[in-house]
Amino acid sequence: MAQEMEKSYNPSGFEDEIYKFWLDGGYFRAEPDPDKKPYTIVMPPPNITGQLHIGHALDETLQDILIRYKRMSGYCALWLPGTDHASIATEAKIVEAMRKEGVTKEDLGREKFLERAWEWKREYGGRITKQLRKLGVSCDWERERFTMDEGCSEAVKEVFVKLYNKGLIYRGNRMVNWCPHCRTSISDAEVEYEEQQGHFWHLLYKVKETGEYLEIATTRPETMLGDTAVAINKDDERYAHLHGCHVILPLLNKELPIVCDEHADMEKGTGVVKITPAHDPNDFEVGLRHSLPIVRCFTYDGHMTGAADVAAYNELAAKGNLAENEPEVLDCGKYAGMDTMQAREAILEDLKAIGALKEVKAHTHDVGTCYRCHTNIEPMVSKQWFVKMKPLAEPAIEAVRQKRTQFIPERFEKVYFHWLENIKDWCISRQLWWGHRIPVYYCDDCGEVIVGKTAPDACPKCGGKRLTPDEDTLDTWFSSALWPFSTLGWPEQTEDFKYFYPTSTLVTGYDIIFFWVVRMIFSALEQTGDVPFDTVFIHGIVRDELGRKMSKSLGNGVDPLEVIEKYGADALRFLLVTGNSPGNDIRYSEKRIEACSGFANKLWNASRFVHMNIDDHDVKNELPQTLTTEDKWILSTLNTVSREVNENLNKFELGIAVQKVYEFIWDCYCDWYIELVKARLQSEGDDAQNARQVLVYVLDRILRLLHPFMPYITERIWQTIPHEGETVMLAEYPTYDEALNFPEAADEMRRIMDAIRAVRNRRSEMNVPPSRKAKIYIATKFTKTFEDGKSFMQKLASASKIEVADSFDIEGAVTVVTADAKLYIPLDELVDKEAELKRLTKELEQVEKRLAQSEGKLNNQGFVSKAPAAVVEGVKAQAQKEREKIALIKAAIEAFK
RNA sequence: GGAGGAUUAGCUCAGCAGGUUAGAGCGCUUGCUUGACAUGCAAGAGGUCACUGGUUCGAGUCCAGCAUUCUCCACCA
Numbered sequence: 001m002a003q004e005m006e007k008s009y010n011p012s013g014f015e016d017e018i019y020k021f022w023l024d025g026g027y028f029r030a031e032p033d034p035d036k037k038p039y040t041i042v043m044p045p046p047n048i049t050g051q052l053h054i055g056h057a058l059d060e061t062l063q064d065i066l067i068r069y070k071r072m073s074g075y076c077a078l079w080l081p082g083t084d085h086a087s088i089a090t091e092a093k094i095v096e097a098m099r100k101e102g103v104t105k106e107d108l109g110r111e112k113f114l115e116r117a118w119e120w121k122r123e124y125g126g127r128i129t130k131q132l133r134k135l136g137v138s139c140d141w142e143r144e145r146f147t148m149d150e151g152c153s154e155a156v157k158e159v160f161v162k163l164y165n166k167g168l169i170y171r172g173n174r175m176v177n178w179c180p181h182c183r184t185s186i187s188d189a190e191v192e193y194e195e196q197q198g199h200f201w202h203l204l205y206k207v208k209e210t211g212e213y214l215e216i217a218t219t220r221p222e223t224m225l226g227d228t229a230v231a232i233n234k235d236d237e238r239y240a241h242l243h244g245c246h247v248i249l250p251l252l253n254k255e256l257p258i259v260c261d262e263h264a265d266m267e268k269g270t271g272v273v274k275i276t277p278a279h280d281p282n283d284f285e286v287g288l289r290h291s292l293p294i295v296r297c298f299t300y301d302g303h304m305t306g307a308a309d310v311a312a313y314n315e316l317a318a319k320g321n322l323a324e325n326e327p328e329v330l331d332c333g334k335y336a337g338m339d340t341m342q343a344r345e346a347i348l349e350d351l352k353a354i355g356a357l358k359e360v361k362a363h364t365h366d367v368g369t370c371y372r373c374h375t376n377i378e379p380m381v382s383k384q385w386f387v388k389m390k391p392l393a394e395p396a397i398e399a400v401r402q403k404r405t406q407f408i409p410e411r412f413e414k415v416y417f418h419w420l421e422n423i424k425d426w427c428i429s430r431q432l433w434w435g436h437r438i439p440v441y442y443c444d445d446c447g448e449v450i451v452g453k454t455a456p457d458a459c460p461k462c463g464g465k466r467l468t469p470d471e472d473t474l475d476t477w478f479s480s481a482l483w484p485f486s487t488l489g490w491p492e493q494t495e496d497f498k499y500f501y502p503t504s505t506l507v508t509g510y511d512i513i514f515f516w517v518v519r520m521i522f523s524a525l526e527q528t529g530d531v532p533f534d535t536v537f538i539h540g541i542v543r544d545e546l547g548r549k550m551s552k553s554l555g556n557g558v559d560p561l562e563v564i565e566k567y568g569a570d571a572l573r574f575l576l577v578t579g580n581s582p583g584n585d586i587r588y589s590e591k592r593i594e595a596c597s598g599f600a601n602k603l604w605n606a607s608r609f610v611h612m613n614i615d616d617h618d619v620k621n622e623l624p625q626t627l628t629t630e631d632k633w634i635l636s637t638l639n640t641v642s643r644e645v646n647e648n649l650n651k652f653e654l655g656i657a658v659q660k661v662y663e664f665i666w667d668c669y670c671d672w673y674i675e676l677v678k679a680r681l682q683s684e685g686d687d688a689q690n691a692r693q694v695l696v697y698v699l700d701r702i703l704r705l706l707h708p709f710m711p712y713i714t715e716r717i718w719q720t721i722p723h724e725g726e727t728v729m730l731a732e733y734p735t736y737d738e739a740l741n742f743p744e745a746a747d748e749m750r751r752i753m754d755a756i757r758a759v760r761n762r763r764s765e766m767n768v769p770p771s772r773k774a775k776i777y778i779a780t781k782f783t784k785t786f787e788d789g790k791s792f793m794q795k796l797a798s799a800s801k802i803e804v805a806d807s808f809d810i811e812g813a814v815t816v817v818t819a820d821a822k823l824y825i826p827l828d829e830l831v832d833k834e835a836e837l838k839r840l841t842k843e844l845e846q847v848e849k850r851l852a853q854s855e856g857k858l859n860n861q862g863f864v865s866k867a868p869a870a871v872v873e874g875v876k877a878q879a880q881k882e883r884e885k886i887a888l889i890k891a892a893i894e895a896f897k
Numbered sequence: 898g899g900a901g902g903a904u905u906a907g908c909u910c911a912g913c914a915g916g917u918u919a920g921a922g923c924g925c926u927u928g929c930u931u932g933a934c935a936u937g938c939a940a941g942a943g944g945u946c947a948c949u950g951g952u953u954c955g956a957g958u959c960c961a962g963c964a965u966u967c968u969c970c971a972c973c974a
Binding site for chain 1 (some may be wrong): 908922932936939945954955967969970971974
């Protein structure tokens with residue numbers, strides 16, 4: 001790797017090279033090491049169809065910071081990467097691509113389709129992981145997994161069979177969310193609600209027994225063909241006389257019972273509800289309670305059923321294959337074959353013609369849509385596989401209550417509990433081809449259901465050889481739910497599994513708590529008897545400059561690869577972690593990324609300065625025997641920062657940690673320390689050499705502290721300075737060291753820095769250019785400190801000459817007062833006596849005001865007796881300083897008069 | 898209907914085991930070709946920490962309420 005540093009910071013010129021250096025060195029590799037503690041993160045697997053977007057960048061950056069930090073802190077740190085087959089999303093993409101070629105799934109057949117899908121996976125599956133590398137992610141690529149690889153598939157089958165044998169997986173006709181576009185069922189979590197403009201259509205159903213008309217409001221009139229009852233509330237006096245009566249369903253002229261059910265809300269609408277058990281979740285429940293027929297009038301691709309559908313049903317019935325709750329199928333006659341929207345229009349027209357449509361009212365409501373294609377969900381009764389959730393949810397709730405897994409920030413626990421406490425059974429079968437096939441076979445002869453990891457040779461019940469495998473695949477989240485342990489070799493008790501499991505931290509966005517986090521926790525508890533991770537670290541989403549979600553339709557997405565190209569991965573990473581607190585969203589802005597890049601540039605140039613001073617000398621990366629005050633100050637400050645950064649990182653306060661590193665580098669190291677030692681560096685002998693060593697030593701620690709956040713630039717610079725070891729990645733992360741704590745020296749330095757700042761301030765107010773040097777007289781009780789600091793005052797406070805004494809008797813000079821000294825700057829021709837007096841008086845007032853505050857506290861009996869001693873002492877010392885300063889200012893005012 | 902977040906400088910956001918004078922970046926003003934960096938240096942202006950109460954010796958920080966706003970969940974015949 002290059003040992004020189006180019007004049008300007010150009011990240012695109014070295015980031016790829018450094019990534020290759022890390023890979024070649026095998027530094028990302030984690031092997032179980034009994035002498036170390038494990039720290040494990042499993043990467044949330046991105047979809048194989050996906051392209052890297054800014055959300056991934058945030059997620060991966062946070063993980064990489066944690067894993068690099070832990071690795072440098074002596075842990076055996078494993079970050080396990082992988083990708084997700086994303087059944088529904090991938091299948092949709094492939095079908096779409098095929099559609100452009102004029103080919104359908106059915107044309108191709110299952111086997112050929114899957115071949116094509118695997119091809120797709122080979123082509124695109126690597127794309128996203130290549131893109132991830134650009135970010136500098138230090139995951140163990142040798143352990144890369146895929147949710148449909150052999151091991152993960154084995155785990156899926158294992159879990160399915162175990163849950164089935166335990167009675168926690170069952171098959172049945174239930175109400176599910178059906179996506180007519182994807183032509184598959186989806187789980188409750190996959191339904192997204194969108195506000196849509198709709199109508200209430202008020203229909204009139206005639207009561208057979210009394211001849212009166214019941215007014216019934218509906219938002220989906222096309223479902224009326226599937227009505228099998230009308231419900232009223234038993235306490236509703238308006239309809240008490242109708243108990244046991246019937247209505248005549250318009251258009252079909254079918255007689256339907258009037259039932260009493262709590263679902264009918266007297267407060268809502270007319271209090272009468274039409275019941276369509278096949279196409280509404282609530283109505284389905286009502287149907288079950290009253291043993292109503294279930295009549296299906298929609299096909300699974302969103303059209304009205306017809307004669308052919310009825311024939312198919314009859315065929316099934318003839319075979320005796322009708323299951324519990326199997327919906328009857330209606331021949332919708334003139335409406336058959338229409339899509340539901342066409343049918344709605346036609347039915348409304350016909351209802352209107354017979355006077356059964358009373359009125360129409362506009363109505364906005366939230367409608368469930370498919371989270372993938374945003375087609376309106378059609379609730380349908382359908383035969384699917386389900387996971388019984390109650391028995392799995394309870395231990396998952398308990399584990400988090402006991403803090404066996406902790407949420408950061410904690411508030412997301414509530415979301416978690418609320419979801420699990422109200423959970424319904426999980427529909428896991430999908431009418432898709434790309435995915436884990438459900439490990440179930442049906443005997444063609446006796447109908448026996450055979451569940452097993454491998455295909456049986458014959459039916460264990462009747463010995464029949466004709467067996468049909470289940471056509472369906474599993475919800476993609478079924479396999480990702482096992483990710484923390486399936487990737488470590490489970491169900492085998494591998495070395496990896498024993499060492500790295502349970503994992504340590506799961507990093508993810510709040511948007512997939514339901515999809516993923518919840519399911520991992522209950523699956524892990526059930527399968528491994530342990531929680532899958534100690535901590536769930538939740539982050540927000542990245543929004544655009546205006547605070548909007550980034551989306552394709554808005555075209556406001558930021559391509560992380562373009563940002564990396566332009567500013568470097570380090571700048572992007574820095575942007576994503578700075579000023580970010582757990583669980584909160586962040587905004588991307590061009591201005592901010594420029595500032596981040598500017599910081600990298602600053603570090604680059606400071607390092608170049610160090611090089612200018614060490615390259616012709618033999619400089620060791622260790623502290624010299626003799627340390628000056630400024631050395632002790634920077635070391636002491638570094639020491640404090642190191643301690644705090646560790647504390648913050650351990651509390652997942654990454655934004656605060658990086659802010660402290662930033663401030664130390666820019667404000668302490670660059671703006672002060674480098675300036676302070678410039679003079680020494682110009683001198684000859686030990687003094688200069690010592691300065692070089694401290695300069696290098698501190699830079700080395702800076703690079704280590706910053707490395708998890710900005711891995712590339714820190715490695716690039718670290719390689720050019722004297723160091724031990726192969727890579728900064730494996731250098732020890734700085735921690736607090738009592739031997740480097742120099743409180744007295746730090747105080748001395750602060751006194752001088754205060755004085756320098758005060759002089760600069762005064763000069764600036766008076767518009768004196770730095771080139772105009774002036775003599776400074778320093779009256780102080782810290783004479784030694786200021787004697788020692790003379791050279792700093794000269795250089796940084798534009799002093800031509802300095803004199804230090806207990807006091808001076810000077811008239812007509814500009815006066816500057818700090819807590820520790822009074823400084824006179826004789827700038828005779830610039831001194832405006834009036835202005836000086838005014839300024840001093842103003843300052844006096846300010847300090848007196850503050851003293852009054854301090855004294856107020858000290859005179860407050862409650863404060864003195866109840867506040868901690870240290871706080872009281874602090875205020876006392878403060879008050880004393882203020883008194884001294886007041887005395888100094890008063891003296892200065894006197895001198896002017 | 899339920900839950901949660903946000904509300905701090907012109908803008909974007911940090912801060913909060915409650916404790917000297919509330920911070921940063923950007924923007925703004927003034928002065929600097931300071932031997933690493935003009936992607937810079939120095940100095941400065943700018944804030945009753947949404948509002949009302951409460952707890953406390955002491956409250957951006959804790960509690961209650963209220964307003965505005967965003968998000969999630971549920972429901973909607």
